[in-house]
Amino acid sequence: MIKLENVSKGYSEGKVLHTILSGVNLNINKGEIVILYGKSGSGKSTLLNLLAGIDLPDEGSIFFEDVNITALSEKERTLFRRKRIGFIFQFFNLIPTLTVSENLKLPLELNSMPFKKADEILGEVGLLDRINAYPDVLSGGEQQRVAIARALIHNPDFILADEPTGNLDFDTSKQIIDLIDRIVKQQGKTMIMATHSKDVMGLADRVLTLKDDKFIEMN
Amino acid sequence: MKIIHRSSLRYIFKHKLQFGLSILGIAIGVAIIAAIDIANISTSKAFNLSLNSVTGKATHRIISTSGSIPDSVYSFLRIQKGLKDIAPVVEDNITIGDSTKKSFVLLGVDVFAEKPFRDYTSSSGSDNKNGFKEFLTAKNTIVLSAENAKLLKKSIGDTINASIRGIKKKVVLSGIINNYGNPSQLENLIISDIATAQELTGKRGTIDVIDIIINENLKEDYVKNILPAGLELQRSSSRSDIAEQMLSAFNVNLNALSMLALIVGVFLIYNTMTFSVVQRKKILGIYRSLGVTENEIYRLIISEVLLIGFIGTVLGFLLAILISKNLLVLISRTINDLYFIVSVTEIEVTPFIVLKTLIVGIAASLLSALKPAREASQSKPGISIVRSNQESKILGNIYKLSVYGIISGLLGAAILMLPSKNVWLSYVGVLPVIIGFALMSPLVIKVSDKILTPLSGKLFGIAGRISSRSIIQNISRTNTAIFSLSIAVAATVGVGTMISSFRETVVTWLENGLKADIYVSAPSLISNSNDPIIPYYIRDSIINMKEVRNINYYSEFKLFQDGKLINILASGFTDPSSKDFRLQGNDDEKVISKFQNGEVLVTEPYAYKNNIKAGNVIQLKTDEGYKDFKVAGIYYDYSSDKGFVSIEYSVFKKYWKSNGLSGIAVYLKNDKDAETVRNKISSFAGSDVELIIRSNKFLRESSIQIFDRTFIVAKVLQLLSVVVAFIGILSSLMSLQLERNKEMGILRAVGFLPSQLFKISTLQSILMGLISGLLSLPLGALLAYILVFIINKRSFGWTMQLSLEPRVLVEAMVLAIVAAVLAGIYPGYEISKISPSAALREE
Amino acid sequence: MSSADTTGFEKAVKERKFIFPDDNGAHPSFRTEWWYFTGNLSTKEGKNFGYQFTIFRNAISPFKQDTASAWRSNQVYMGHFTLTDIDNDKFYFFERFSRDGNKLAGVEANPFKLWLEDWTVCETGKSNYQFPEVRLSAKDKDVSVEFNLELLKSIVLQGENGLSIKSNDAGNASYYYTATKIKTSGRINIEGKEYSVDGFSWLDREWSTSALSQNQKGWDWFSLQLDNNTELMYYQLRNKDGSIDASSKGSIVLPDGLKENLKPEDVSLKPTGEWKNNTGKVYPSGWKLSIPSRNIELDITPAVRNQELNVSVKYWEGSVLINGTYAGKNVSGRGYVELTGYAD
Secondary structure (H helix, E strand, O other): OEEEEEEEEEEEEOOEEEEEEEEEEEEEOOOOEEEEEOOOOOOHHHHHHHHOOOOOOOEEEEEEOOEEHHHOOHHHHHHHHHHHEEEEOOOOOOOOOOOHHHHHHHHHHHOOOOOOHHHHHHHHHOOHHHOOOOHHHOOHHHHHHHHHHHHHOOOOOEEEEEOOOOOOOHHHHHHHHHHHHHHHHHHOOEEEEEEOOHHHHHHOOEEEEEEOOEEEEEO | OOHHHHHHHHHHHHOHHHHHHHHHHHHHHHHHHHHHHHHHHHHHHHHHHHHHHHHOOOOEEEEEOOOOEEHHHHHHHHHHOOOOOEEEEEEEEEEEOOOOOEEEEEEEEOHHHHOOOOHHHHOOOOOOOOHHHHHHHOOOEEEEEHHHHHHOOOOOOOEEEEEEOOEEEEEEEEEEEOOOOOHHHHOOEEEEEHHHHHHHHOOOOEEOEEEEOOEOOEOHHHHHHHOOOOEEEEEOOHHHHHHHHHHHHHHHHHHHHHHHHHHHHHHHHHHHHHHHHHHOHHHHHHHHHOOOOHHHHHHHHHHHHHHHHHHHHHHHHHHHHHHHHHHHHHHHHHHHHHOOOOOOOOOOOOHHHHHHHHHHHHHHHHHHHHHHHHHHHOOOOOOOOOOHHHHHHHHHOHHHHHHHHHHHHHHHHHHHHOOOOOHHHHHHHHHHHHHHHHHHHHHHHHHHHHHHHHHHHHHHHHHHHHHHHHHHHOHHHHHHHHHHHHHHHHHHHHHHHHHHHHHHHHHHHHHHHOOOOEEEEOOOOOOOOOOOOEOHHHHHHHHOOOOEEEEEEEEEEEEEEOOEEEEEEEEEEOOHHHOOOEEOOOOHHHHHHHHHOOOEEEEHHHHHHHOOOOOOEEEEEEOOEEEEEEEEEEEEOOOOOOOOEEEEHHHHHHHOOOOOEOEEEEEEOOOOOHHHHHHHHHHHHOOOEOOEEEEHHHHHHHHHHHHHHHOHHHHHHHHHHHHHHHHHHHHHHHHHHHHOHHHHHHHHHOOOOHHHHHHHHHHHHHHHHHHHHHHHHHHHHHHHHHHHHHHHHHHHOOOOOOOOOHHHHHHHHHHHHHHHHHHHHHHHHHHHOOOHHHHHOOO | OOOOOOOOOOOOOOOOOOOOOHHHOOOOOOOEEEEEEEEEEEOOOOOEEEEEEEEEEEEOOOOOOOOOOOOOOOEEEEEEEEEEEOOOOEEEEEEEEEEOHHHOEEEEOOOOEEEEOOEEEEEEEOOOOOOOEEEEEEEEOOEEEEEEEEEOOOOEEOOEOOEEEOOOOOOEEEEEEEEEEEEEEEEEEEOOEEEEEEEEEEEEEEEEOEOOOOOEEEEEEEEEEEOOOOEEEEEEEEEOOOOEOOOOEEEEEOOOOOEEEEOHHHOEEEEOOEEEOOOOOEEEOOEEEEEHHHOEEEEEEEOOOOOEEOOOOOEEEEEEEEEEEEOOEEEEEEEEEEEOOOOO
8 A cells, every 4th residue: 555645846946946746645555556647747757756765755755555665765765666666667768788588687686586487477478589689679569568577577566657658659558558457457566657648547446637736536 | 697797798898999998098007007116126126136146144244434444354353353254345346248248246255254145155066177276366267157157158267358447357257156046146246256356446455345144142232342443334234225215216206107197097987987877877777766776886887897997907917017128128227327236137026016006906997986986876766867967067066166176276285385305295296286177177168168169160160069069068078088188298298398397407507517628537337426446646647737727526435324325525626716516505605615624515405305504514424433514505416316415625535535536527728629638638547447538518418318318217108198198088089979979860860971070070079189288288387397396306306497398388289189189080980970860769 | 175286386205304483384385284283181170171273274276376465365274173071072163264365364483373263373482392382272152262382392203204105106295293292271161161271282283285195095093192201193094995005104202202103014903993973974983002012002992982073074083082001001191083084
């Protein structure tokens, strides 16, 4: 379960202060898939960064189950992220100097987990034949499948996704949505996804959108 | 290997050229430092080895303050005082050979006293049945090591041409030492019976040294008490101590100069690492979002640098071994010119040098990586950072950086102005000055941009504008490149100016000092020092020549006093108005008359190093014990950084024994021809006496030649640091080119020709060179000032006139621009080859 | 150290006239020469000592170069100094070398002075005989001696009027004279302990250019001082084949100073024991010496078994004790024996 209590965040540009989030309260249940919907620059990424422990809120607290990540040190937050959170990016963000297999093994290595899971999950995303390829020879859809596999491989409790289909064509997007639906839902992961695309709405248990620096539920 | 390390390695391999250049840069920097160390240590090892072969197992030596000990003192100590472990030694330099001359130490020993001291002198396993008999009883017989006999192609019974103390001699090889444990120990030794040595050197009735073994049975104090007046007991090691003292300033400066290339190399690594971090910001960000901690990123970058640094250091060390042989020749020649005779053939690589090189190389690499590593560790997870953040960060901080720069510069100035005589400290003070300039350089680039961009735009259109702008747009990279080059160029200006100032000063000094028409001196193995071996009759004959107006004459003489060496110059003149001292102050006549009345003069280096002012009293150990001498004045002298105490000749004769003169300066009557007088002098000296008789012009020229020779090493080192800077600017231009692929691709796409891209790139190199050049001029002038007035003064004690030549400044500008343009050719070529489509493809 | 080349040196080929005190000094035209002091001494309490003090002169070449150096030399001096502490069964020996150059060693005849660095024998007064009263002093490490020596009998010329032929080859001979009875008194200091001693010394003076012939191996030399005021010198030259060379000879000096020569056939010398040195070489140790024609029979025993000088040329030279009969009367005495050529 994720719980945001009175979370505010802004940034300053010169002398002007822009508020992005103010007094956000939010509960996300275990196993729930929540979509943050909105235009670019609306604060979705800010929220994801806060959830990932990359940024700290100006005010308020964020709880992952019992852990108040806003009270952790930078290092503790990183270690929390390493173990408990999986990331899916818009631009896939595979490491270009590592092969597909090595990209998958990286989270396993960071968490001191056995490597054998890499092949298994590659099978699941249907890329066993690309195991020794470097990312730059993969298509966008293939890259994103690897990225999804990477986000899940170390069995995190929470998946954070930022426009996972934002850089893909329609057909590929559909495949990715299916994949997420299949794997994430199946494994009962909690997932928070930011998007400005309506195509993925079908995945959501809940859709939130930002209004007056607060998230409200959309129907 | 961890996966992230694998990723790093692949990154490095992908950018082989950049990292390769970094490795090369650090390798050259390290190579120079290690080569200088190897050369220095080899020289001192060779010197100590030759000392040891002379000293043997003697713990101490008895010497005379005036250099020679009467024979009777030895018999007195052995018979009356019953000292057993003592051995008499006559020692001198001897030159062997007909065409190619090689200098040796002639060691005259008494074999019957040798056993406790030098085992080789009694163990001579010679093939010559009568060897011992001839060695002991026949005239001019000598013994060589088998290696030297082979080298000189001589066998037993052969006659060898030699020259000792300016006299030609023939010596006969009567024995060969075979299979002595360490042949290099005998490398520069020629051994003879003590009687033979006395005859060959003309040291009648005196020996030079009594070796002695001090132990629990024979206490130091006891020996000191029984020594006759004028004799001193000193530790055997004090000779090498004195040699080390003499060389210390020379070595410090050599070491400091060798750091120069490494400092430039550090900027190079810094540049490469900063670039690689910036380029990998995104990857690092992904790492961070996958949960790699800041520390792990930091360590990752450090480990990359350790790898590069290690490879560079190892390569550098191998390179050092290659170049140290050549460097050794240069350095040992300078030492022979200025300090003492040492013959070095073997390079010596000690574990200490290996360790020091490793530490220096790796520490320098680490130092240059600290900032990039910190930046890397602060990579934001998740968000893809664009580089311009970095650039705008620098641009935003330009004024702050400049203030830090000024503070750093002031700190350096403060360190330099500390009232200390420590040479290292002055080099320590130079560092903040350089760093201060480095911090100021973004401001200079910004100002240059303001001026150059419109100018370049006017001259070269849009291409000119792009070239100039991109320098400031990529300031995080261009800054280091520009600065590395400007340090190297500034060093060129500084060292060049220092050398030319020094040269100018010496030339003026020689012109003022060398006023006599003819100079007679004894042949000498050390260029700036002459043994007092010209017989007095030659002086007297010269005075009596009708062509001669008056003469100055002098004896050089080394006074060993309380473990220290003082150079004494006994100086006499027939007419005080022809004195050739250039005195400080305006009281020449008064000072000279004091000098003639028994006071002494000291040279500027002597005064500086011993804190002596006119009117002070110094104590000198005469043959009658310590005597006080008042210092009448200080005079300029650039022949020895050790300095001289000058004493009027008759005063000198009163307190010390002397065998002859070191030199005679002859002033001719107005209409007399120098050549005729020259021939006359050499004819009455006789053909066996090797006198060097030179005109003042010739003497001046040969002095300047030696001067120039001494600075070859400095020039070589300076050149090498320019090479490293060149590599630096090449590497950073290549980095820039890599990053600007996309920008250039766009330009190609909108219709720029490859030749135009090449032009942009080249123009940019020229501009960077220009900025470097401009930056290097004030820094160079400052370095010159520091070198001339602070470092030189502290090292050698000389006052020099700063002569900042416009030529040096122009050369510096040309050097900077040429280096930059040369370095820009290859990246420019690469840029011009960019295909628009490939460059525009999304990563 | 010495080469076998004898060209240019004078040789002892015929009898000569000895002139004193000049002949106490050096004869540099001969290759070798020595001043050979041995003696047996006792303290008042009866502690017994023996000593040897020898200075050898060795000419490396017959002539000395003209030279400007005081060190130039063709004469090398070697000194052997031993002390036998009989009661403690101890033997001390020292060797040193020096050239004569720079006055480090040398000999002067009148007044007599013989020195090798700080080992000296210096004239202290005239005596009634050919050799003056002298003071002998030597010191090395923990051992020092200082003796006053005064001849009690005239010197005797050994061999034929001082020409001592060593082999049949002409010139293999030396000039040789001996002072057989020298009153000796003085001090001995061993490791800080000082003893006042008295006794008798023996001086052999010999110079030659070549002595031993090719087939001679060494010699056994005896100097015996008997308590009946008679002294006996005998040496036998041993050939390499083990035989005794016919040139062996000796002399006996009677109480009145008269000397009578001994031929090898007069003397029977039989070893009664042997002693092995540390390298396993065997020396005879103890003898029975008899001269039947004079009814002399003497048992000679080393005072200390190990009196070997382990120096540049190894030999045994040591104090001996004598017991026996002389013309029917019991005699005892002390002496010195030198054994060379055993340790090669």
